[in-house]
Amino acid sequence: MVTSASPLRVSAGGSQQGSLSALPIRVGPSVLAGDLSKLAFETRRVIRAGADYIHLDMFDGNWVQGAFTFGPMVVKALRDHEPRAYFDVHLCVMRPEEYLEEMKHIGVSRVTLHFEATRDPGAAANRAHGLGLEIGLALAPETQVDEKLLSIAELFDVVLVMTVPPGFGGQSFMPEMLPKLRQLREVFPTKALEVDGGVTPTTAALAAAAGANEAVAGSSVFHSRNLRRAIRELRHGLEQGQQTWQQS
Numbered sequence: 001m002v003t004s005a006s007p008l009r010v011s012a013g014g015s016q017q018g019s020l021s022a023l024p025i026r027v028g029p030s031v032l033a034g035d036l037s038k039l040a041f042e043t044r045r046v047i048r049a050g051a052d053y054i055h056l057d058m059f060d061g062n063w064v065q066g067a068f069t070f071g072p073m074v075v076k077a078l079r080d081h082e083p084r085a086y087f088d089v090h091l092c093v094m095r096p097e098e099y100l101e102e103m104k105h106i107g108v109s110r111v112t113l114h115f116e117a118t119r120d121p122g123a124a125a126n127r128a129h130g131l132g133l134e135i136g137l138a139l140a141p142e143t144q145v146d147e148k149l150l151s152i153a154e155l156f157d158v159v160l161v162m163t164v165p166p167g168f169g170g171q172s173f174m175p176e177m178l179p180k181l182r183q184l185r186e187v188f189p190t191k192a193l194e195v196d197g198g199v200t201p202t203t204a205a206l207a208a209a210a211g212a213n214e215a216v217a218g219s220s221v222f223h224s225r226n227l228r229r230a231i232r233e234l235r236h237g238l239e240q241g242q243q244t245w246q247q248s
């Protein structure tokens, strides 16, 4: 079923890692790996197969060179087909902060912009919240977590740790991103932490064991013969990993 993010459940008195109850596990197929000539059909297929949300990669062919996918008009057309689905738009564009009002207008549920592409990410987060829009901060693999970044990330609803260089699907998961996830989870025990890139049931488990609770998956869902099973296995991977994280 496609839902809005459910509230985080924190056990009484606990704010440290290890004392938390489960964070909501969510699987968001990236339709980029589907048949792009049938986006509405592909979106409907993964919703029916149990997706928690739909991940939409908006690339402008500029910030990620050579990769141009679709823009707000296509997202709006999809929204008209799926009025209730949770739409998570990953903006890999120049000046992503300029899209916030339009994203709200077309009914996007959450928009994630890149730290590396945004002039003033803190101001963008405040503006999105003023619009009533959930907002995420994406970190490309080369971006390190330091004090300044943490103080900015604090303002966002989700931090997306890219586990491949942004730009295209079908790349291999970068295990060297796991310490970044651990670092973020230690500082933000209840914030949503999402991974994107090369996510399979095995890598989803590794990511969740390091603190992730949301996973975007393109190839491992759409290249599977059985979408429902693919999504179920990803969810299972996240659950297994989260148990490891809780016990750590």
Ligand SMILES: O=C(CO)[C@@H](O)[C@H](O)COP(=O)(O)O
Residues within 6 Å of the ligand: 030, 032, 033, 055, 057, 090, 164, 165, 166, 167, 168, 169, 170, 171, 196, 197, 198, 199, 216, 217, 218, 219, 220
């Ligand atoms: O943002 C991106 C790539 O930049 C992704 O959302 C990809 O679409 C994920 O595809 P797979 O790595 O799962 O094939």
Ligand SMILES: [Fe+2]
Residues within 6 Å of the ligand: 030, 055, 056, 057, 090, 196, 216
């Ligand atoms: Fe993405």
